[in-house]
Amino acid sequence: MTLLHTVNSDASALTDCLSALSQGDALLLMQNAVYALHSRPAELAILGSRNIRLFALHDDLAARGLDADAIDWVETASYDDFVALAARHSVCAWY
């Protein structure tokens, strides 16, 4: 079974989540975790090579004045996308 992991902070929640990811899982950054695109890019950019899709919640990026369009290793997700992802995977929330 593959999982959708959600993370809402860029501190230890993200660290612990990263150590628990498996091939085929997906990771959605939300709330303050979206800052990790800038503060921890090295750990996140390699996920694609492990067949782990990385998403960041559009609303939380926009609220913080962040733009992920220039980052080619992350996809932007709406809440509708979040629901579609959650329907495909069992969900594990790190907070």
Next chain:
Amino acid sequence: MSETSVLVILRSPPYHAGRSKSGLDLAMAFAAFDIPVALLFMGDGVWQLSPGQAASEIGAKSVEKTLASLPLYDIEQWYVDAAALAARGLDGIALPEHASRVDDETLPTLLGRFSQVLVF
């Protein structure tokens, strides 16, 4: 419906905003409804396994004692992140017989074995 199984990940230290207690309360509730429950201690959650907790000093209930009572609720499948123990100088502590140490490679595969994973 028998395929429901829950892994409760405990990643917070004890006595931190009641998070470990919340996780253990849920684990015990699941067990009371015959849902198979396993625990994974990782990150700062391994501090819960640290011996000699005198929680009454801060007016709290002992997480150590709660953990010791879990076999009575049939919660006897425990996994402990070995790297997290080592990083905190806890590799030498005695773990109960029903606890298994998991390494970095095994830990991620554990999550996929349960129908639900909850983090506290």
Next chain:
Amino acid sequence: MRFSLLVSSPPADSYGSDPALQFARAVVRSEHELHRVFFYGDGVFHGSALAVVPRDRPDTAEQWAALAAEHQVDLVLCSASATRRGVLDRDEAERRAHPAASAHAAFALSGLGQLADTYLLGDRIVTFGGTR
């Protein structure tokens, strides 16, 4: 697919729209169904009828209540978490001889057994946790 939510983040955690509420709204406009929202720990404050919300901010309890009424969603406050935090429905207030109920009428208090039941029903459960 049938979704249920487990919300342990307090309403003040989300300075704008609450993520759990945003997700719930996205579920009901999708082809999926939203069955139950179980509020646990500090999440029970979502169901307080006594919170005074600044005029320019949305009232969380009212927003959940409106969603639940329109889409037949169960709003459940974990009774142990809620009573400890002073969020009591009429029954609890009477039973404990407290002067008033403080839970919004759209929310029901129930035990952790109901959460276990939600898991046994095989709902896809999505958790929204706090940030501490």
